[in-house]
Amino acid sequence: MNSPPQTPSVPEVDSGMSKTLHHGLLILRVLSEHPRGLTVSELAEAIGVHRTVAHRLVRTLEAHQLCRRDHQRRIVLGTGLVSLAEPVQQDLRALARPILDELAETTRATAHLLVREGAADMRALMVVEPRGALVHVSFRPGQTHSIEHGSGGLALLARGPHREGERPEVTEARAKGYAVTTGEVIPAVTGISAAVPARGGEATTSIGISVFEHTAIDELGAVVVRAAARLGELLD
Numbered sequence: 001m002n003s004p005p006q007t008p009s010v011p012e013v014d015s016g017m018s019k020t021l022h023h024g025l026l027i028l029r030v031l032s033e034h035p036r037g038l039t040v041s042e043l044a045e046a047i048g049v050h051r052t053v054a055h056r057l058v059r060t061l062e063a064h065q066l067c068r069r070d071h072q073r074r075i076v077l078g079t080g081l082v083s084l085a086e087p088v089q090q091d092l093r094a095l096a097r098p099i100l101d102e103l104a105e106t107t108r109a110t111a112h113l114l115v116r117e118g119a120a121d122m123r124a125l126m127v128v129e130p131r132g133a134l135v136h137v138s139f140r141p142g143q144t145h146s147i148e149h150g151s152g153g154l155a156l157l158a159r160g161p162h163r164e165g166e167r168p169e170v171t172e173a174r175a176k177g178y179a180v181t182t183g184e185v186i187p188a189v190t191g192i193s194a195a196v197p198a199r200g201g202e203a204t205t206s207i208g209i210s211v212f213e214h215t216a217i218d219e220l221g222a223v224v225v226r227a228a229a230r231l232g233e234l235l236d
Contacts, residue, residue, distance in 0.1 A: 032077060124142060125141060154170050179193050
C-alpha cells in the first residue's frame with residue numbers, strides 16, 4: 001500500500017502572502033518529490049486543500065506549462081519550468097566553469113555538469129574536456145538521457161529516500177556519496193558523478209567525469225564529491 005504524499009517543509013503563510021499562490025508553488029514542490037506523478041486527489045491531500053481547489057490550481061499550472069498529465073493522467077512537472085530555469089542555469093554555468101576546468105585537468109578526464117529536466121531526464125548543461133590529454137571522452141552539451149541511467153542521474157536519485165526496487169547502484173551511491181556506471185550513456189565509458197548539495201531543497205544538479213579506465217574509482221569519486229561540494233557552497 002502506498003503511503004500518502006508528504007507536504008515538504010515550507011514557510012508558513014502570513015497575512016502578507018497570497019495563499020493561492022502559496023498553494024500553487026507548493027504543488028510544484030510536491031511534484032518535484034514525486035517524479036512518477038500524483039493524482040489531483042493525492043495533491044489535494046498533500047497540500048491540505050479540497051480536491052476542487054487542487055483541480056483549479058493544476059489547471060492554472062497546466063495553462064502555463066508548469067505541469068502536465070502523463071499517459072496515466074497523473075500530474076507531473078511540465079516543460080515550462082525549463083525556460084524559467086534558463087537564467088538561473090546561465091549563472092550556474094558561470095559558477096561551475098572554473099570548477100569543471102580544474103576537475104578535468106586534475107583527473108585528465110572529461111568533466112560534465114548535468115541538470116535534471118522534468119521528472120525523468122537528465123540534460124548535459126556543460127562539458128569540459130581536458131587540455132592536452134591524448135585520449136578523452138567527447139560529447140556535446142544539450143544531450144539528454146533517462147535519470148535512471150548514467151551516473152549523473154543515479155547520483156541525484158541517491159540523494160532521495162530509498163525506493164522499493166531501486167537499482168543497487170543507487171543504494172551504493174547513497175552510501176558512498178557518488179555514483180558509478182559503465183556503458184549506460186556512452187558505450188565502454190565509465191561515469192563517476194556526485195550530486196551538488198542543495199540547501200533546503202531537492203538536488204537537481206550533478207557533477208561528474210567520464211573515463212575509459214576503471215582504475216582508482218574511489219580516488220576519482222572523492223575528487224568528484226569535493227568538486228560537487230564546492231559548487232554547492234557557491235550556490236548557497
